Amino acid sequence: MAAIRCLFKVVILVLGIGFVSCSRNPVTNNWEFMLFSQQSELEIGQQYDEQMKAMFGIYHDAEIQSFIDERGKQMGAISHRPYLNYQFRILDSPVINAFAVPGGYIYFTRGLLAHLNSEAELIGVLGHEMGHITARHALARQSQNKVARLLLIGGALVSDEIAQFANIASLGLELVFLQYSRNDEREADRLGVEYSAKIGYDASRFADFFQLLVQMNLEDQSGGIPTFLSTHPDPGNRYESVNQAADQWKQQLGSEEWKINRESYLRMINGMVYGDNPRDGYVENHVFYHPSRRLFFRIPNGWQMHKSLGQVKFMPNDGSAMLLFVPVEGSNLRNAAMENLSQMGLEATEGGSITINGRPALAFEHQATNANTQNSEPMTIRSVFVDFFGSYYAVHGIASASRFDAMRSEFENSMNSFQQLTDPNHLNRAPRRIRIARVPQTTSLERALLSLGVGSDQIAKIALLNNMDLAETVQRGEMLKILGR
Template identity: 30%
Template sequence: MIVRCALLLVVLWQLVGCAVNPATGRTDFVMMSERQEIELGQRYSQEILKQYPRYPDEKLQTYVQQVGERVARYGHRSQLQYRFTVIDSPDINAFALPGGHIYIHRGLMAYLGSEAELAAVLGHEVGHVTARHSVRQQSQSTAWNILGQAVAVGTGVGVAGDLTNVLGGAFVSGYGRDMELEADGLGAQYLARSGYDPQAMIEVVKVLKAQEDFARDQAQAKGQEVPPSGYHGLFDTHPDNDTRLRQVVAAASPLASGQGEVGRDVYLRQIEGMPFGDSAAAGVRRGQRFYHGGLDFTLAFPPGWELINRADAVIVHAPDQQAFVVMSLEPLAQQATAQEYLARRAGRQQLVQQDSFRQAGLEVATGVVPGSAAKRVAVIMREKQAFLFVAAVKGHGSLESQDAQFLEVIRSFRPLQAQERELTEPRRLRLVQLKPGQGLEALSGQMSVEGDPLTRLRLLNGLYPGGQPRPKAWLKMVR
């Protein structure tokens, strides 16, 4: 047994690789060649496009690609073929895949205020790629898993393998503060060398800090828990007055040749007209209703409930997130009644409390899957499409406690009416120049947003919670 364990550890040692990090000059533990890294990124990129649609504005896509290439040209791995993509999502996020695939959500772009800030976000992500952070994480995780298997086989105790995997997962979970700060420093260098103002790093941190403050204030006003940061870790691991962050930005500043470029006007012109919040392709929320022009339907959700609009499903949930309804769309491969379809989907699971009826001219079937975690299920048939609903209560809550709300959501589904077509169009960003003597309070009356328009106007323009704009400043509006 000792010999077998020793042999497995020898195999582990042979799998271990060390390489000089091109960005830091340090020797890193890696188990992947650059070619394998690129191939891995290509595979992941195909999965990303299945989950996150590409924003259908090629002019903006070209602009972001040009800004990203300008920054990446001065990176430590300029030989990589970088691909910068805008994702058609209102989320505040950006991320990088191995090998140079970098993504930014249009939701984040709406809150940035200059080309330099865009370059700062992209530069940070380039920093993750050049320092091979994802490769180092995967290599460490793989090594822990292999070591866990070696210990499990060598000792005959399977728990040892499980324990080692847990330790390895904890060790590599998230990029961590050091890697994020390292990406900040590298991004600031690339920013300065490419002619942008490296202080834009600090400005992006302020944008993200304002988002966190806004989310906290909104949650507290509703008596809810403060939601976690939507960002994957970029910048939000440190506040804008973080000494170490300011040090890495200051260290990069001498690399800039002359006054660093900011590019506020050109950036604002590029994003003018961009959807704010939901897009027409994904469907639009208006108050407590959801409208989808392409799929020709609308549905409502109860007061206080919230809606999550994903590429593969629409999810509505109660304020405490313990009750939820998931609606997905499935093509009909063969003709079937609503009851037949629901029975086929239920498979061996028994359906009780079954009912069928017509709703807005559409055939509907519903029932309950009993058990300790009972579910309300329903299907609405329309031509060659099946709109499938699954509703449940988390934990030990009973289905009966929320079933009336579930049925309310299901029964609200119907085709669009002619006068509702305009509600399927998204709100868009518009530029407005502040007139002499005009205050934000008066200007906010022109905003078309959910909630407090003045608060959203401040947040959109880097003035949250109580900042004031410069005279005659161009401001982003939502209309």
Template identity: 40%
Template sequence: MTKLITKSKLGLLVCTAVFVCNSCATNPVTGKRDISFVSKQQEIAMGQQADPEVISQFGLYPNEALQRFINQKGQQMVAVSHRKDLKYEFKIVDSPVINAFAVPGGYVYFTRGIMAHFNNEAQFAGVLGHEIGHIAARHSARQQSKSMLAQLGLVVGMVVSPELAQFGDAAQQSLALLFLKFGRDDERESDRLGVEYSTKIGYDANYMADFFRTLQRQQEQSEAEPIPDFLSTHPNPADRYETVKELAADWQQKTKATNLQVNRNSFLKLIDGIVYGEDPRQGFVEANVFYHPELKFQFPVPTGWAYQNSPQQFQMAEKEGKAMMALTLVPGKTLEEAAQQMLQKYQLQVVENQKITVNGLPALAIVADQKPQEDPQQQQQQQQQTPAVRTLTYLFQYNSNIYSLMGISLEANFNTYFATFQNTMQRFRALTDPALLNRQAERVRVKTIAKTTTLAQALRQYHVTDKRLTEMAILNGMELNDQVTAGSLIKVVQK
């Protein structure tokens, strides 16, 4: 039976059609119209909001030569890309994780971890083109339009309940843009663009395919969390390798490119001395104790708790997500002033507080509950929907800083975790052990091979232990039985 369409319904259909059409944007890469509810101005605003959070979360890697290098190559590649209408920024962040990522608005980040694992400029250029490709093809904007925000990969995002996660300063929504999971079609398109862009600026894109094998080997060897990277949502690595090789051949034929660059030696010399793995100067955990050599303090981590270190805070979380602790710096000249800042920031209401001394340090212990919503109309609904949160916080005055070590749980669980919170907080103390204070980071060291031999034999000559041979082979993008010729360069890791 046919139904008549009323005038009001017809108007609604027309409005909907106009809205959808107005929400379409031409994809710079394909030239096709995509449905997108994110404008160029919104993309730029998203990137501008995310960028300071990225830098706060990871920190910039303090190497001017490397920062100049990524910016120079990035701007060179933008000039041949499909999208030149953005102001791009390229940065290397101080993280050991092997990763590269882009956010809307033209912001591209490489970790020092991925820089250490490249073995020539051509590998680097292929991945750089891949990330620029995500921006050029508006992949991040499309994902945001579909509301496909992923977890942050922090302890707060991984394990704790939403009521507790609000206390994780780093868990900002815009920072979640870093962890958008692109679909396989988007990844294939970015691989294709990586090949195209790197070829156009004169690099041999075959080496981009080789780096994917390094990533796969690294993930297979890793005993930690999977790499939050190119692999989790990407095409099968073997298929991807072959596809990129074919794309490289096609683009070399299209551009009639000759004398394509690899630049192995110059790149290895550029990364010589780069920090490898965790940097103990930024704090490290050993035998369930967190040590910070630069700030000169230590405290225990509860047995079995997950933890995450970042420049602005150290988080610990009980693995069932029922409790967490976080150490942060708090502004203020006195403990009382710092306490007011903290209470206001988290909207906490003091239950009790006491001035104490902890291992010779002036401290303030505070039990506080989260304040209810100020809006009377929302207050009853909020109290019904959200369980009450209770906190135990110790504020310490030490070396001109004030530190907050806060334990957080639902009020119903607070007594269960009170002793754990207190045990950690009452063992906050000055770090005085010279061996821990002087702990140095491992660094990539580039060595020249004296005579032709196998990689395994060459690594042993530089005192690489047997248990680290495979790790060093992956770092070099080689197999242990590969021949290395006299005069060639390899990477080893030393302090």
């Protein structure tokens, strides 16, 4: 019956799509409708991988990367799709998340790695993400969503929809930050436990990590990037079901020893950057400093900074205006400006040549409307492009046309303050890092942290970082995570 239902969907769409098929799911062996061939899946993965590396940057740590590569290849070999060439990346983001892309690409943020407390927890997350790939969750959901949309709107718009869908580059990040269904999560949990156990790890530790995420009560997004529980919803009773599945696999495999390896993991992440990295920009006393790019400029009082995918945005609390700072590329300043304006959907004009603190610059002003919103008020955009010793940067001031004149002086004050950073106090600003310390004597976690120099206002946060209660007893010589420079 499942095969017949799948065939019915194919008959509806086969005339308008280059590849449509029913195929057996590698995990369940059930028939499912699939818009993607294996070759197109690999192509999607390769293109997404380039996007992810460009947008987030890679966090370089040879030791932990080597560990993940080795265990990941070992796990891939016993998975339901051992023929995939699995690739593993550590992204330079403080957001706590991990995600998988079709074709075998698995990503961990350094924010997630900093909050794990053992090899077993990491292997559990790795197995969970590999489960999403082996069960083809993202591709199946995309196929189903597109079919549902086509069946609702009828045949007239099919070609446009499919043309857009078939254009891999137009997919943006929807497959990366797709919210899985609870059934998908249950299956990925089950597969994560199975894969972890089969390479010798205590899969019950995977449940501890999910319990920590619930305690942390993370927001849905950080810097515009979804956090783990927003893309991996709790299917219900996760802690109990993961522990139960882990016990079943322990009995089935019959091993006497299951790896946890807490101390070896903590040694691996010793020195890892924690939280936002000031090297990528920070605000102090209404000034934005970017030590890595050796520049700074003023921002309006009371405006908040938001970093997101290579851009830095500054906005008042009511969101009524925005300053947008972004590096731009081109063969020269004018070429870089034209390309950036085109990407923003703004008509490229000649622009006026100006000088900002001795650096050549171009200034533009545009009015634009949102083509997707009817009766929307036009926006006015003031853009300045600066040639900063051979690197090009844009600062855009954006507000509604009716509000722009009131904001003009704020925008221009920020743009005209753009200059080279030479103050060593700001140039040498260092990020916080994970530091591993040993408990000096057996006592409560709270007393141990205080004795290690953790401030009383930080001990609750550091307790969560270690996934421990403050009243919990820690033994002399036990390793703990604290924060340092």
